[in-house]
Every structure is written in C-alpha cells, then in structure tokens.
Amino acid sequence: MLVVETVAKIRRLHLVQGLAIKAICRELGLSRKVVRKVLRSGATEFRYERTRQPMPKLGAWQAELDRLLEENAGRASRERLTLMRVFEALRGLGYEGGYDTVRRYARGWAQSRTSTAAAAFVPLSFAPGEAYQFDWSHEVVLIGGTTVTVKVAHVRLCHSRMLFVRAYPRETQEMVFDAHDRAFAFFRGACTRGIYDNMKTAVDAILVGRDRSYNRRFLQMCSHYLVDPVACTPASGWEKGQVENQVGMVRERFFSPRLRVNSYEELNALLLDRCVAHARAHRHPELRDRTIWEVFEAERPSLVPYAGRFDGFHAVTASVSKTCLVRFDSNKYSVAAGAVGRPVEIRAYAERIEIRQDGRVVGEHRRSFGRDQTVFDPWHYVPVLARKPGAWRNGAPFKDWLLPGALERVRRKLAGVADGDRQMVDILTAVLSDGLAAVEAACAEALRDGVHSADVVLNILARQREPPAPLTILTPDALRLRHEPLADCARYDSLRRSV
Incomplete structure (x- = not known):
C-alpha cells in the first residue's frame, strides 16, 4: 500500500x-x-479496504456468535463481557478459529448495528421554573469499611441545570418522597412540571399515549408541592436526557474514585457539597457567560414557593405479638405493652418508623435496613416488668440499656443487693406515674443522702406528691379587737341561782 x-x-x-x-x-x-x-x-493519500473478508472457520459459528453478541449488548454496561470473554465463550461451544477473526467480525457487527439503530432528536428548551427531571442510579461506595450499593436520587432543574443528588438504601416510595422534599427545600421551591420515567413508585399503569394511572400517594405529594407530573414514553430516555446525562457525570465526578464514608449522613453531606461546588465552577451550557449557580440564583424567583415538608410515609397494617413486637421489612420493632392484641398501622419514613394505634403513637424507632434485626425501646416493657419483675435480669430489651445519670447509678448499687432486681423494678415502675424527670430527681436526692433503696426513692416521690400545707391567715390591724373579753364565771352562777 x-x-x-x-x-x-x-x-x-x-x-x-x-x-x-x-x-x-x-x-x-x-x-x-x-x-x-x-x-x-491527483490524490495525496490512498487507502485499501478489503471488500470481502474470508472467514472459513467462523462460517458455521456465525449464528452462534451473533447470539452471544446480541446477549452481551442487552446487558447493563457494567455487566457486559469483554470481546475476549465472548471469544472464550464461543471456544467453549467448539469454535476452533482465532481471536482476530472474531474481533473483526464483532467490529463489523457493531458498526452495522449502530448505523441501523442511530436516531435523531430535537433539542429541548425550558423556561425558568417550568420543569425538573427525576431519576435513580446505583453506585458503589464503602460505608464503615463495607462495600455497599447505594441508590442515588437525581433531581435536575431543566432551565438552570442545577442538580441535587442524595443517597438512600432503597428505591421505595418513602425514599422518593424524602428526596423530593430535600431537593425542593434546597432549591427553595419547585417547578410547575415534573418529568419522570414510568417507575413503579409513581405509575400504577401505562395507558394509551401519554395517559398514566398514577399512584394515589404520589399524586398527593405532587398536589402538596403544586407539581404536574409527566411520565416519559417507555424506552425514550431522551425525553429526560438532562438527568440521564447527569447520572453519568455524577458517577464519574462524584463517585470516582470510590467514596469511603462512615454513614449515610456523611455521604449525603459530601454529595451536597459537591453539587454546590460543581454548579459554582462550571459554565451553563447555553448561557456561557454565567455559571450554573448564577443561572440557578436567577431562576429561584420563578420557582413555586416551597410548601413545607410533605408527610411522606408508606403505610401498612400489622399485628402485635405477645412480646410487644411488630414485623416490618424483615425486621422487628417494639411497641407499648398496651398495644398488644390489636392491629397497628406502621408508617415507614425514609429514616424512621412510626407505629400508631387508634390515632395514637405507640412506638417510634430509627429505621433499620438490615435483615432479621430486632429494635427495642426498653420503656415499652416497663409495664410488663411490674407484673413480671423476674424478667429484669435476662430480658432482651434491658441488655446494654443505659439509663439516665442518677437512675443508672442506683441500678449499679442495687446490682449487689439480694432483692436489688425487685427494688429496681419498683423504681422504674414509678416512672409510669410520676414521670422520668421526677424519678431521676428523687434518685439524685437519695444518693446525696447516701442511700439508694427503692423505699427511700418512693418515699421521696410520695412527699413530692403531698399537697402543700395551707397558708396561715393573718388578721389585719383594722379587724383586731381593742378590748379583749374577760372570762367571768360569776355570771353563770347567777343564772344557776335563779333556777
């Protein structure tokens, strides 16, 4: 050549x-x-391209190679096999040719597929405050030394390109509610329209054309923030292309190299800082003379004012076991002993669990995202201790229970007394009637006097409950007698003589 x-x-x-x-x-x-x-x-360069490449050994295996390449192209980008792995899979089926033949065929197959699948799109433009886009992505981080795949919620304002990202353990509906609330609180407002894909936490059914049957709770959230939800056409990610591009950018800039944090709180604080830093440092793609942050500041007055936090929970009913526990999401949570025997409503938020019965809160815990874990509140079991004091020593809710200052000191002193368990149960039971602050103060007073028995603590509480002595009434000088009467027994004698 x-x-x-x-x-x-x-x-x-x-x-x-x-x-x-x-x-x-x-x-x-x-x-x-x-x-x-x-x-x-008259040419200055000559190229030779072979019009036909003979592949005698690959001929019989062409259909099988097409199948392997098609399967590989259908996988997620992170799970796709390299061409060498595809070649090894073909060799495993009996192919005896070389890798170079497979490589040349795969290159031609990819070029033909790209030419047939290429499509053209119309660039979109949005007015200030008109729309935002929402999407999820999965990222890998190290939390507390453990490799974890976190779910990252992405929100992007379409006009200013301002971004907001937050990581969660799940993609459930309560996480969607929390992500929207935190994003709108950060933006100090919402847009009039929200663009989504057809995620199950928002769309119950895809109807004809643009019509969707939205989830009732999702519509409540949109109504709270005055947002009109719009779902994309299935398999048409270009309709929310801004947030789709944001996913790749955030993965490259925020999560690479792999982040190492101690908790979700630390991770989300880091992500928020990086969102602000990115917006301040990068130019707006259309308004090149201003940064994303400057355009965002100009867009803020056009946003719908922030309506406050939406009560975004996912509610399910559950029964209470005789051990005062309810099961939710593969974990168990304790409730007040009085709730046993009747169903309760569990309200699952992004970070906590609230348990209600007849409109009254009977349990509240920080949410656990593990499996087969039991979360206790020992105070839920104190009424049971009053009837079964023997459970104090080996009760699972009371292990590693650190009581408030004076109560904990009394507990340690009673640990070496013969009937110390019974006395401690009596003191804890008093909390139900007198309150924790009063019992804590009584324990502190008893310790100052050098005693720690339950009788002394309960006696102090009883004195505190006694009504105060009546006030002494003082006679004013205006009502005081000037001449005090004198006793004269002779008057009675004169009466007796007359009879």
Missing part, C-alpha cells in the same frame, strides 16, 4: 522537477502503473 510520503515524492518529482514517469519509476523502484495512478488521480 502506498504511504503518504511516497505519494508526496512522486508528485514533487513530476510536478516540480519535471521528471518523466520512467525516471520516477527508476528512482523510487515503483511500477509505471502505480506512478500513473498517483499522477492521474
């Missing part, structure tokens, strides 16, 4: 120095056919 340098020499020898074709052939060692081809075409 003629290289560019040889073509240039031929052209200079003939056109500049005026040498004949025969002389050029002698000097460069080329055939007349080649020299004539260069001079007649």
Whole structure:
C-alpha cells in the first residue's frame, strides 16, 4: 500500500522537477502503473479496504456468535463481557478459529448495528421554573469499611441545570418522597412540571399515549408541592436526557474514585457539597457567560414557593405479638405493652418508623435496613416488668440499656443487693406515674443522702406528691379587737341561782 510520503515524492518529482514517469519509476523502484495512478488521480493519500473478508472457520459459528453478541449488548454496561470473554465463550461451544477473526467480525457487527439503530432528536428548551427531571442510579461506595450499593436520587432543574443528588438504601416510595422534599427545600421551591420515567413508585399503569394511572400517594405529594407530573414514553430516555446525562457525570465526578464514608449522613453531606461546588465552577451550557449557580440564583424567583415538608410515609397494617413486637421489612420493632392484641398501622419514613394505634403513637424507632434485626425501646416493657419483675435480669430489651445519670447509678448499687432486681423494678415502675424527670430527681436526692433503696426513692416521690400545707391567715390591724373579753364565771352562777 502506498504511504503518504511516497505519494508526496512522486508528485514533487513530476510536478516540480519535471521528471518523466520512467525516471520516477527508476528512482523510487515503483511500477509505471502505480506512478500513473498517483499522477492521474491527483490524490495525496490512498487507502485499501478489503471488500470481502474470508472467514472459513467462523462460517458455521456465525449464528452462534451473533447470539452471544446480541446477549452481551442487552446487558447493563457494567455487566457486559469483554470481546475476549465472548471469544472464550464461543471456544467453549467448539469454535476452533482465532481471536482476530472474531474481533473483526464483532467490529463489523457493531458498526452495522449502530448505523441501523442511530436516531435523531430535537433539542429541548425550558423556561425558568417550568420543569425538573427525576431519576435513580446505583453506585458503589464503602460505608464503615463495607462495600455497599447505594441508590442515588437525581433531581435536575431543566432551565438552570442545577442538580441535587442524595443517597438512600432503597428505591421505595418513602425514599422518593424524602428526596423530593430535600431537593425542593434546597432549591427553595419547585417547578410547575415534573418529568419522570414510568417507575413503579409513581405509575400504577401505562395507558394509551401519554395517559398514566398514577399512584394515589404520589399524586398527593405532587398536589402538596403544586407539581404536574409527566411520565416519559417507555424506552425514550431522551425525553429526560438532562438527568440521564447527569447520572453519568455524577458517577464519574462524584463517585470516582470510590467514596469511603462512615454513614449515610456523611455521604449525603459530601454529595451536597459537591453539587454546590460543581454548579459554582462550571459554565451553563447555553448561557456561557454565567455559571450554573448564577443561572440557578436567577431562576429561584420563578420557582413555586416551597410548601413545607410533605408527610411522606408508606403505610401498612400489622399485628402485635405477645412480646410487644411488630414485623416490618424483615425486621422487628417494639411497641407499648398496651398495644398488644390489636392491629397497628406502621408508617415507614425514609429514616424512621412510626407505629400508631387508634390515632395514637405507640412506638417510634430509627429505621433499620438490615435483615432479621430486632429494635427495642426498653420503656415499652416497663409495664410488663411490674407484673413480671423476674424478667429484669435476662430480658432482651434491658441488655446494654443505659439509663439516665442518677437512675443508672442506683441500678449499679442495687446490682449487689439480694432483692436489688425487685427494688429496681419498683423504681422504674414509678416512672409510669410520676414521670422520668421526677424519678431521676428523687434518685439524685437519695444518693446525696447516701442511700439508694427503692423505699427511700418512693418515699421521696410520695412527699413530692403531698399537697402543700395551707397558708396561715393573718388578721389585719383594722379587724383586731381593742378590748379583749374577760372570762367571768360569776355570771353563770347567777343564772344557776335563779333556777
């Protein structure tokens, strides 16, 4: 194949120095056919592309290779096999050819697939405060030394391109509610329209055209923030292309190299800082003279004012076991002993669990995202201790229970007394009637006097409950007698004589 340098020499020898074709052939060692081809075409470069590549060993395996390549293309980008792995899979089926043949065929297959699948799109433009886009992504981080796949909620304002990202353990509906609330609180407002894909936490059914049957709770959230939800056409990610591009950008800039944090709180604080730093440092793609943050500040007055936190929970009913526990999301949570025997409503928020019965809160816990874990509130079991004091020593809710200051000191002192468990139960039971602050103060007073028995603590509480002594009534000087009466027994004697 003629290289560019040889073509240039031929052209200079003939056109500049005026040498004949025969002389050029002698000097460069080329055939007349080649020299004539260069001079007649006027081209400065020649390329050779084989029109047909014989692949005798691959012929019988072409259909199988097409199947492997199609399966590999359908996988998620992180799970796709390299071409060498595809070649090894084909060899495992019996193919005896070389890797280079498979590589050339795969390149042609990819080019033909790209040419048939390419599509054109219309660029979109949004007014300030008109719309935002929402999506999820999965990222890998190290939390407390453990590799965890977190679910990251992405919100993007379409006009200013301002972004907000927050990580969660799940993609459930209560996480969607929390992500919207935190995003709108950060933006200090919402847009009039929200663009989503057809996620199950928002869309119950896809109807004809643009019509959707939205989830009732999702519609309540949109109504609270005055947002009109719009769902994309299935498999048409370009309709929310801004947030789709944001997912790739955030993965590259925020999560690479792999983040190492101690908790979700630390991770989300880091992500928020990076969102602000990115917006301040990068130019707006259309308004090149301003940064994303400057355009965002200008867009804020056009946003729908922030309506406050939406009560975003996912509610389910559950029964209470005789051990005062309810099961939710593969974990168990304790409730007040009085709730046993009747169903309760569990309200699951993004970070906590609230348990209600007849409109009254009977339990509240920080949410656990593990499996087969039991979360206790020991105070839920104190009424049971009053009837079964023997459970104090080995009761699971009371292990590693750290009581408030004075109560904990009394507990330690009673641990070495013969009936110390019973006395401690009596003191804890008093909390139900007198309150924790009063019992804590009584324990502190008893310890100052050098005693710690339950009788003393309960006696102090009883004195505190006694009504105060009546006030002494003082007689004013205006009502005081000037001449006090004197006793005269002779008057009674005169009466007796008259009878």
